[in-house]
Amino acid sequence: MARVVRFHDYGGPEVLRIETVDVPPPGPGEVQIRVRALGLNRAEALLRAGTYIENPTLPSGLGLEASGVVEATGEGVEGVAPGDAVSVVPPVSMVRWPAYGELITYPASLVVRHPPSLGWEEAAALWMPYLTAYGALIDVAGLGGGDFVVITAASSSVGIAAIQIANRVGATAIAVTRTSAKKPALLEAGATHVIAASEEDLEARLREITGPDGARVVFDPVGGPIFEPLTAAMSSGGILIEYGGLSLVPTPFPLFTVLGKSLTLRGYLVHEILGDPARLTAAKAFILDGLAAGALKPVIARTFPFDQIVEAHRYLESNEQFGKIVVTI
Known part of the structure; x- marks a missing residue:
């Protein structure tokens, strides 16, 4: 069992609910992650409001960015193992692969072992x-x-x-x-x-x-x-x-x-980048090289605890922030 964020109706931040659900083990080619931090994006506010490019079946999860520790891997997964510190590249569909939760499952192709120099908050604020x-x-x-x-x-x-x-x-x-x-x-x-x-x-x-x-x-x-x-x-x-x-x-x-x-x-x-493996590989290399050189560094505007996800979304829509809003678990 794990806590996740879902919404049953379209609307403002107040429609977000924290619910406890069963999380099945990862399937072939999948990685299960114990989440430490989430990065918030305007796309998630649009999905919640019913004005995004996806039309979810309700209730729906949401979220595009997370960092955490690998809990388990499915059959055929290589390159990451339980205990690894990782972050996730945004999926094409956050309805299919929602990130707002204590325990999430992602395709292994979207899971990156991030540099040790990054904390959980920065790693969750990186890829999008x-x-x-x-x-x-x-x-x-x-x-x-x-x-x-x-x-x-x-x-x-x-x-x-x-x-x-x-x-x-x-x-x-x-x-x-x-x-x-x-x-x-x-x-x-x-x-x-x-x-x-x-x-x-x-x-x-x-x-x-x-x-x-x-x-x-x-x-x-x-x-x-x-x-x-x-x-x-x-x-x-x-x-x-x-x-x-x-x-x-x-x-x-x-x-x-x-x-x-x-x-x-x-x-x-x-x-465009996420759906093209060659372009995504080049993008990840550029970003990781920039991080290693100190030229690229995520800026965190403010952090909220998981229980304050509604307040975090309200702040997201306030336009007051400078940089990324992060939710910690």
Whole structure:
């Protein structure tokens, strides 16, 4: 028996329940993990609210990131053994492989023995943000030295991962945040420039920073009216990678800017990386190398105990955090 988090109805954080269930032993190719920490993501809030890309059968579990100790392995599993400290790569379906629980079962292909230098909280805050940022910036955009990259929602765990990855490859990270309240933290996190979009003229500031050539890469989870100043300050042949839709306002299509500059507007989901073994292997190698070099390091905004999962989700939706919210067990 183990405690898990499930929801029986769609809604706000209050629909989350901690329930005790039987957890069967791992099957062939599976690993069972005694969880020590969980990383929270907006995708989980969307699933809980009924607005995610998956439509679960209720009641449903949820969760995409966890770290812990291997409890048992199924037939045919190699590379990990009971007692190993591991973290999990986000699955394509969190409904099929939920992470919110004391004891979880995952495919062995998604289980990674994480570096000893990482604590449980950091290990649970690792894979979703860094795989998302790596896939967009390195795998898709080919970000490299000399590039300007504009990173919106920069104080999120994905935004911070993007800043660190940009620095790792010699690009210049321009962090865009709503107000100047988080500017010192973003500069400390490695951003070369920080723009407070609600307090400054975004297009003018981007042009001032990037000069006449503009920014080649934009990494955005917001959408909405910000599209127009972002694309206006991009370079010819640039690429805007959209990985979310946080704006409640419709997103305009800047037709003439896109035509005039031959821009690429590219939708992106981390599932592209997760579903391709070769690309996932390359991504894990890049991230583990960055961790070993000290260039990549998860930032923890706040931790909550497992019993306070509802409060943790409320904080997730407050937009007050800087970095990843983690739940410990």
